[in-house]
Amino acid sequence: MNLHDKVFISFQNNDEARPIIDAIIADNPGAIVSEMPAMIKIDVPKRLVVKRETIEQNIGRAFDLQSIHINLISLSGNIDESEDEFVLAWGKRG
Amino acid sequence: MSVEIKTASIEPVRLTFDHLEARIGKGKAATRYQEAVHDLQVTQNFHYRPTWDPEFDLFDKRRSAIVLGDFDQLLDPRQYYYAPYTIQRARQQEAQDGNFGIVEKRNLFSALSPEWLTNIETLIIPLRHFEWGANTNNCYIAATGYGAPFTSTALMQAMDRLGVAQYLTRLALVLQHQDPQCLDRAKALWLDDPLWQPLRQLVEDAMVTKDWFELHVLQNFLLDGAIYPFAYTQFDQAITTHGGIAYALTTEFMRDWYTESVRWTDSTIRVAANESQENKATIQTWIARWEPRVRAAVTPLAVAAFASQATGVLDSIFTDLAARRVKLGLMV
Amino acid sequence: MADRKLGLKEKYQLMTRGLDWETTYQPMDKVFPFDKYEGIKIKDWSKWEDPFRLTMDAYWKYQSEKERKLYAILDSFSQNNGQLNISDARYMTAIKLWAQGITPLEYYAHRGFCHVGRHFRGAGARVACQMQALDELRHAQTQMHAFSHYNKYFSGLHQAIHMRDRAWYLSIPKSFFEDALTSGPFEFVTSISFAFEYVLTNLLFMPFVSGAAYNGDMATTTFGFSAQSDESRHMTLGLEVVKFVLEQHEDNVPIMQRYIDKWFWRGYRLLALVGTMMDYMLPKKVMSWAEAWGIYWEENGFALFNDLSRYGIRLPKYHEIATKEKLHITHQAWNVFYTACPATGFHAWLPQPYEMDWLSEKYGETFDRFYRPRYELFGEMEKAGKRFYTNRLPFVCQTCQVPDFFTEVDNPMKQAVRHHEWRGMKFNFCSDGCKDIFVNEPEKFCQSYIPPQQIYQGNAGGARTLQEYAAWLHCPMGSDAGDYYSSDDYKNWLKWHGGRDTSPTTAAA
Numbered sequence: 001m002n003l004h005d006k007v008f009i010s011f012q013n014n015d016e017a018r019p020i021i022d023a024i025i026a027d028n029p030g031a032i033v034s035e036m037p038a039m040i041k042i043d044v045p046k047r048l049v050v051k052r053e054t055i056e057q058n059i060g061r062a063f064d065l066q067s068i069h070i071n072l073i074s075l076s077g078n079i080d081e082s083e084d085e086f087v088l089a090w091g092k093r094g
Numbered sequence: 095m096s097v098e099i100k101t102a103s104i105e106p107v108r109l110t111f112d113h114l115e116a117r118i119g120k121g122k123a124a125t126r127y128q129e130a131v132h133d134l135q136v137t138q139n140f141h142y143r144p145t146w147d148p149e150f151d152l153f154d155k156r157r158s159a160i161v162l163g164d165f166d167q168l169l170d171p172r173q174y175y176y177a178p179y180t181i182q183r184a185r186q187q188e189a190q191d192g193n194f195g196i197v198e199k200r201n202l203f204s205a206l207s208p209e210w211l212t213n214i215e216t217l218i219i220p221l222r223h224f225e226w227g228a229n230t231n232n233c234y235i236a237a238t239g240y241g242a243p244f245t246s247t248a249l250m251q252a253m254d255r256l257g258v259a260q261y262l263t264r265l266a267l268v269l270q271h272q273d274p275q276c277l278d279r280a281k282a283l284w285l286d287d288p289l290w291q292p293l294r295q296l297v298e299d300a301m302v303t304k305d306w307f308e309l310h311v312l313q314n315f316l317l318d319g320a321i322y323p324f325a326y327t328q329f330d331q332a333i334t335t336h337g338g339i340a341y342a343l344t345t346e347f348m349r350d351w352y353t354e355s356v357r358w359t360d361s362t363i364r365v366a367a368n369e370s371q372e373n374k375a376t377i378q379t380w381i382a383r384w385e386p387r388v389r390a391a392v393t394p395l396a397v398a399a400f401a402s403q404a405t406g407v408l409d410s411i412f413t414d415l416a417a418r419r420v421k422l423g424l425m426v
Numbered sequence: 427m428a429d430r431k432l433g434l435k436e437k438y439q440l441m442t443r444g445l446d447w448e449t450t451y452q453p454m455d456k457v458f459p460f461d462k463y464e465g466i467k468i469k470d471w472s473k474w475e476d477p478f479r480l481t482m483d484a485y486w487k488y489q490s491e492k493e494r495k496l497y498a499i500l501d502s503f504s505q506n507n508g509q510l511n512i513s514d515a516r517y518m519t520a521i522k523l524w525a526q527g528i529t530p531l532e533y534y535a536h537r538g539f540c541h542v543g544r545h546f547r548g549a550g551a552r553v554a555c556q557m558q559a560l561d562e563l564r565h566a567q568t569q570m571h572a573f574s575h576y577n578k579y580f581s582g583l584h585q586a587i588h589m590r591d592r593a594w595y596l597s598i599p600k601s602f603f604e605d606a607l608t609s610g611p612f613e614f615v616t617s618i619s620f621a622f623e624y625v626l627t628n629l630l631f632m633p634f635v636s637g638a639a640y641n642g643d644m645a646t647t648t649f650g651f652s653a654q655s656d657e658s659r660h661m662t663l664g665l666e667v668v669k670f671v672l673e674q675h676e677d678n679v680p681i682m683q684r685y686i687d688k689w690f691w692r693g694y695r696l697l698a699l700v701g702t703m704m705d706y707m708l709p710k711k712v713m714s715w716a717e718a719w720g721i722y723w724e725e726n727g728f729a730l731f732n733d734l735s736r737y738g739i740r741l742p743k744y745h746e747i748a749t750k751e752k753l754h755i756t757h758q759a760w761n762v763f764y765t766a767c768p769a770t771g772f773h774a775w776l777p778q779p780y781e782m783d784w785l786s787e788k789y790g791e792t793f794d795r796f797y798r799p800r801y802e803l804f805g806e807m808e809k810a811g812k813r814f815y816t817n818r819l820p821f822v823c824q825t826c827q828v829p830d831f832f833t834e835v836d837n838p839m840k841q842a843v844r845h846h847e848w849r850g851m852k853f854n855f856c857s858d859g860c861k862d863i864f865v866n867e868p869e870k871f872c873q874s875y876i877p878p879q880q881i882y883q884g885n886a887g888g889a890r891t892l893q894e895y896a897a898w899l900h901c902p903m904g905s906d907a908g909d910y911y912s913s914d915d916y917k918n919w920l921k922w923h924g925g926r927d928t929s930p931t932t933a934a935a
Contacts, residue, residue, distance in 0.1 A: 004725070004728045004729045005729055005730045005732065006729055008726065008728070008731070010632065010839065013653050036499065036632075036633075036636040036712060036713075037635070037637070037639040037640040038638045038639035038640075038647055038651065039632065039635075039636050039639075039651065041632070048737055062837060064466075066480070066484055066488065067488060068491055069488050069492075069655055069658075070488055070491055070655065070656045071655070071658075071660055072633065073631070073651050073654045073655060073658070074628055074631065074632055074654050074661070075658045075661070075662075076624075076656065076657050076661075076726050076729065076730065078475055078552065078665065078669075079478070079662050081434070081478065081479055082434055083433065083434050089734040090729065090732070091733070092669075092736070093621075104507060104510065106578035107578065107580075107581075107914075107918065108577065108578060108584055109584060109586075110574070110577070110578075110584075111577055111583070111584050111586070112584045112585050112587070112588060112589065112900065113587040113588065124570055124574075126574075129565075129567075129570045129571060129574055130567040130570060130571070132567060133587050134530075134533045134570075135537070136530070136533075136590065136591055136600070137591070138591050139591045139592065139875045139880075140601075140604060140872075140876070141561065141597075141601045141604045141605065141607045141608075141873060141874050141875050141877070142604055142707065142870050143608065143612060144872045145463075145608055145609060146459075146460045146463070146611075148610075148780065150609055152538075152604060152607055168770055174891040175567050176489075176563055176564040176567050177493040177494075177496075177497055177567075177568075180486050180489045180490040180493055181490045181493060181494065181713040183486040183490070184486045184487050184489075184490035184491075185486060187482075187483040187486050188487070190483070191483065202910070210510060216598065221472070222445055223445060223447060226445040226446055226549075227443075229556075230544060233540055233552075233556060233559075234541050234544045236537075236540040236544075236559070237537065237540035237543070237544050237545075238541075244532070245537070245540070246563055247500065248534075249556070249559055249560055249563065250560070251538075252543075252556060253482060253485075253556060253557075253560055254482075256482050256553065256556070257483065257486070259445050259484035260442075260481050260482055261442045261483075263440055263441050263445075264441075267432070267440070272431070272432055274432075274436075274440050275502075276701075277440060277444055278444075281444060281447065283446065285447060294451065295451040298449045298450075298452040298457070299451065299452065301452060301457050302448070302456050304454050311932075328452050347759070360635040389858040390529060405678070406906070408787055416689055424925060
């Protein structure tokens with residue numbers, strides 16, 4: 001893995017974040033998960049996507065993607081946010 | 095790790111921070127509000143003068159003509175720090191969101207006559223920009239003012255105004271079935287329609303007012319004291335008698351918010367005025383300078399909304415404002 | 427007529443953009459007087475991409491949820507005497523440093539973002555800055571509330587506000603933020619949102635706060651992670667500002683590169699304090715400073731600059747020196763804290779045997795060759811009843827204000843000192859990085875409030891000795907200052923734990 005093209009996202013390690021973390025692992029095949037006390041960090045080469053639909057499948061009900069903020073700790077990369085996807089990637093803005 | 099100890103052996107060593115003990119006395123625990131605001135702002139030993147304002151220190155009492163022995167007296171009677179502030183606003187936004195839902199689902203604006211629909215579009219929606227001005231001005235107060243109790247509340251006031259501007263945007267979109275052009279039309283009125291120019295000019299003059307306490311009096315006491323009763327009380331009463339319950343529902347936040355924010359505005363002006371005759375005279379001079387222009391700016395809106403009854407409405411608004419002023423000990 | 431459905435982007439655009447207007451009764455340059463003098467050229471503010479699309483109602487909704495959770499934990503923490511569950515009372519030194527040195531920065535950040543939230547011309551940028559201003563107020567306030575309970579049981583917190591504007595070591599963070607706030611608005615956001623938050627604060631909020639959790643401090647863990655969730659919005663703002671400015675005009679590139687060079691170096695110097703918290707003040711260890719630097723700078727930071735190279739931005743000047751120094755600075759800083767703790771608001775100690783071994787494991791030969799022997803010597807002096815305290819006032823760097831403990835990067839036995847003459851006055855620096863910053867802005871940095879000089883001039887209550895200086899800071903020896911093992915904190919800790927010293931005997935649980 002090239003160390004210099006990764007993007008990452010990290011969440012508090014709690015029950016609310018679990019379906020989000022599971023969705024990220026399912027939707028990002030190259031994901032590397034590291035656990036530290038009370039937190040989880042996920043690194044992915046180049047582009048990381050969080051999909052509303054996958055989270056909704058995990059929890060069996062509607063999910064507002066903006067509510068990932070509540071348990072989010074940190075991230076890197078440019079953000080592109082819509083109702084359906086939250087994407088982190090390097091590259092030009094927009 | 096579990097800890098087994100007798101509770102009697104873990105008496106606290108002290109009850110609060112030294113800087114709060116100096117304010118509230120020994121042997122007392124401070125409230126979370128006191129902990130959240132007092133003495134947060136640095137007052138001395140500054141390293142560098144601002145490159146954007148080298149005449150002054152970074153935080154400097156001399157940026158206002160108001161003189162106070164302790165600027166931390168400018169407290170918020172609502173005792174808002176971040177948590178109760180956001181929790182209160184979250185409750186209000188949930189109710190407001192519900193109201194918008196009902197209005198949209200039941201298409202409640204369909205009960206309104208075209209004349210009053212037009213009134214909302216031409217006399218209320220352009221207030222989005224008035225709110226943006228109020229956001230700008232309160233953000234200036236938060237940046238430039240002295241003492242965390244006052245400036246922290248001013249920022250909340252600024253954010254509230256952004257919230258109101260966004261509720262007005264939402265109202266416009268509901269009214270026009272999500273057609274964004276209604277916002278362009280309202281902006282064109284704000285920019286060019288003679289009806290709105292006295293208000294826009296006043297708002298722009300406020301934006302270059304340097305004394306932050308003067309700006310507080312101008313924006314939060316005078317301008318709001320005229321615009322809110324006009325748009326959310328008088329206009330609301332008139333439209334409700336014409337089947338405009340939807341207007342009442344979609345502007346509920348503004349009414350509740352104004353009733354609440356007046357407590358802060360009045361209380362801070364009272365504290366400043368009561369400190370000295372000089373402060374009182376300064377504030378009276380400001381009111382005397384700006385109040386006629388505020389009345390002149392609201393007059394065309396009132397005339398357009400209330401026609402022959404406009405003078406009565408304006409008198410009632412400015413009588414109420416004068417009564418508030420007298421209660422604060424300010425004669426003009 | 428069927429209502430059109432608006433997407434998140436479009437809706438946000440309508441809710442925020444278009445609220446502002448070109449003023450005509452007052453000239454725009456009078457309404458926005460501060461966003462041109464830095465020489466940054468903005469052709470089109472509408473090209474600003476809002477990094478997060480939060481309307482105020484959504485902001486209130488999510489932030490209030492965070493606050494409800496946070497205060498529920500703080501309440502239960504104090505109701506259950508959670509302070510007794512930390513790994514060891516030595517840990518409190520980290521919390522004291524946080525309260526004295528970091529919480530005031532949250533407040534500065536709040537005011538700084540109010541300033542740029544008022545003075546940028548573009549509505550999108552202003553709204554993002556205003557939300558950040560409110561978030562930073564949140565951080566200052568939640569930290570006061572989290573520390574309030576600790577203050578009832580431990581020293582070093584009750585006088586934090588008094589020390590904030592006076593103490594020599596707190597001049598490091600204070601001068602950092604006052605430098606940022608007194609700069610132009612573009613430099614301010616580049617310094618705080620980009621260099622400090624995007625590039626550097628992950629080092630504080632991720633490994634250190636995770637370490638707080640490991641050491642049983644649920645109060646700090648909770649506010650720390652909760653604050654960092656706001657921080658991820660702020661970091662994104664930082665990246666957006668930099669890219670937006672770089673895309674607006676090619677003349678902006680050298681200005682932004684100078685800001686990035688300056689603020690990387692200033693931030694890195696400030697973080698020496700954080701590195702010391704990680705390596706020395708967490709009785710149970712999570713990650714060393716050197717490891718954290720490797721992950722968050724050498725991996726994640728490089729990825730960021732890799733991406734910025736398309737705009738003609740290179741890695742910050744002297745970054746390779748920072749990376750070489752990662753094996754030294756925390757040990758050098760702790761050495762000063764150990765010897766100078768009588769003039770501080772916290773306690774210091776010698777690392778215990780298990781910690782010496784952990785430091786050897788993490789820092790290898792660097793630690794064993796240069797720093798272990800020093801600690802062993804101090805240990806022998808302690809055994810002989812001659813605990814070593816310094817009694818000299820340090821010279822501090824005119825730019826970063828850190829005392830003279832850094833060494834030459836290729837010779838850890840040689841103290842690094844740089845000099846510069848300006849208008850007949852001689853100024854001292856800790857490094858080329860700090861000297862460069864002064865040389866670029868001598869009019870600004872000649873103004874620095876330098877605590878040791880103030881003491882000599884009688885401006886520290888007339889103090890002539892370190893003891894008198896400590897008294898002026900409201901830090902008497904034993905209760906607030908001095909060695910941990912002769913402190914009230916240690917005595918109380920033993921009393922509350924039935925006479926038992928709870929200090930871990932291994933770095934891991």
